[in-house]
Structures are given as C-alpha cells and as structure tokens.
Amino acid sequence: MLKALLFDLDGTLADTDPLHLLAWREVLKPFGLEVDPLFYRKRISGRLNPEIVKDLLGWEGERAEAIIARKEALFRTLAQGLRPTPGLPELLEKAKAKGLLWAVVTNAPKENARHVLEALGLEPPLLVLAEEVGRGKPDPLPYRVALKRLGVGPEEALAFEDSPAGVRSAVGAGIPTYALLTGHPKEALLEAGAKGVLRDFREVSF
Template structure:
C-alpha cells in the first residue's frame, strides 16, 4: 500500500526538548528530596504519562498535590522551551509530505497545554492531534496510535511513525506501524530492541531519505 501518513511524537521527536523536560523534572523532584539524575530520568520518567509517574515516584502526594506538582513542573518546562526550534531536517520532511498530500498526525503523551505551546513555537499545524491524556490508555499502550489510524481511516501499512523513546516505539510498533526512532534521548540499541527499524539523529539522515525514496507515493 502507498505511504499516506506520517505520525509524529512530540518531545524529542519534533524538537530536542527531552533535556528541558529532564531539567524541569529534576528541579521539581529535588524540592521533594529526590536527588535524581539523567539515568533516573531515562529509566523512571522518559516516555511515561505524568499522573502515573507521580503516583509511582511520589506516592505520598494526594491527588490534588500531585496535580499542583505537575502544573508547576509543566509551567517550568514551557518557560525553558520558549526558544525551541525544530530538529534539523524536519521542515524539509514536512514540505516533502505536504507536496505529496500525506496526512500528518501528532500522537503524544504530552499535556494539551504543552503540545499547543510547542506547536505554536515550531509553527507546525497537524491534520490530526491525538493526546494520550484524552484517551483511556497512553503510550506504551498502542491505543493512541490505533486511534490516530482509525481517525485517519488508514491501515498501519500506510503510515510511518517517528518516536524517540522505547515506550513510544513500543506503542507505534504495537499498532503495527513501521517506526523510525530519533536518538535525541535514548541509545539506538534500546530503541531497536523496542522495535524501531531505523534509528537516526535527526531528519537529515540519508538512510531516512533513501527509505522515503523507495516508498515515495509520487513514484508509485
């Protein structure tokens, strides 16, 4: 089947924001006496859903306290992300997809306020936005990607997903979608083990463009 849609994660995929999330999380956890580091962030936080993370790492907080913690953490992230820029090659890929009439969907665990904040700064407009917080299950469950495919009216073989975390890769692959992983926050071997067929540092990678050339709907 022809390639008809590109599905993107947000943080660490459209822009190198993972380090900003890490900084915001570590600052917030430090206020609760948790001396976390990069390894802690990668293994305990990256790619997860905020409410689940708080319940696991700060079980002493009430629901209201957890919500305040997250609101403060996300406000700090948006402050840090004021000058965020697209990953190299993203705009070229965006134009390539637009010229071919490919649908573009955002599939993210990010809170809506963060997603809107980043998309405004990146000047990107998607045909569809699917956010895990608005579904019964988020990544690593495949439901967000299955929801995107359903709303687009496509089978998984007609889509290509871009992710940056093992949990995100598992979600996309679990929905049957071929998945490319960005190595902005995790090692290639971990992303490959999760199911990514290609790992790239950014969207300028020639291997990605070779794959796109081979699956170019304009050449079918």
C-alpha cells in the first residue's frame, strides 16, 4: 500500500535547471568552458557541486568552495518568482487527503534547498540533504535515509526525479520511480530505471 511520496527538488518540484545552467555558464566562462544544454545534461545535472568542480576544473578544498559559493549565490539571485511544476499543488493536496507522507530528497546545498522551497511556498515534513547524509545521488543513501526517517518500506513509496543520477539513486533504494521530462530525454531516464516518464504532475494518478 502506498504510504509516501518522495520528491527530488531541482527540475522536479520546479523547473530550476535553466537557472542553474545560467549560473554555471557565468562562473565557468572565465575558464574557457561553454555551458550549453547538452554540456549541462552530461556533465552537471544531478551531480554534487564538489564533484562537478573537481571534474571540470580539477579543484578541491577552499578554491572549489569559493567558486561553488559564487555559483550558488548567483542561482539564488536568479531564482525569484519560481512556480511549482504544473499539477504539484493538486498532487500534494490529494496526498494530504489520503494521509500520505511526503519528503524532499536532494543533492542541493541546504541554503539553495530552503530558498527554493520558500519561494514555492512548500514546507515538506522531511527534507533530506545529500550533504548531510554523507553521500549524494546517484548513491541510494539519501533515499534510504528518507525511507528510514519516514518509517516506510521502499515498496510503500513512490519517487519522482528528473535526472538519470536521481533515478538511479531512488531505484537503487528499491523505490518505484517516475521521471519528469524537464531536462533529460525519455530514453536516458528509462535506461536509468524509471518505471515511466511524465510531462508534469498532472499525469500522476494513484
């Protein structure tokens, strides 16, 4: 029996990926890196910031933290007037009426996650941050932590993601997962293990 809905944040609750792309483009431009949509999908989307910076620039430690801080500050400046993915408010109302639990599971830094949730007017009962559990997606740990804290089994939950890394994380935790087509092609999401793809939450039915 379904007891909980688990949501990724960026690209799932709101289409924030275009803003992240713009922010990364701006901070990486001085280093000769051109961040177009294909580059973003392949090298950035769904990954933790330290991994991104190490991969693209070979930086770790304070130098990496400084450029990450610049990028995230720029993102928060851009992320004003965010709107939820169509169908999300209605889905959460249905979930509440059915007594379902829900949580947000994200690789986003805490400050960004709270900024986006506040902009969307959302207060999830549980927020699981990869940076606080020690490993990020595609590792299954963030979703395993969410299941444990909610007290539900993987077969009693549904996950919603938008990136192959996120899908692999949720599926790796044993959770049936649906993927939104906000940033990645259908084939890549299904290959990662998604049960199906959605244009938005208006296509969800219990």
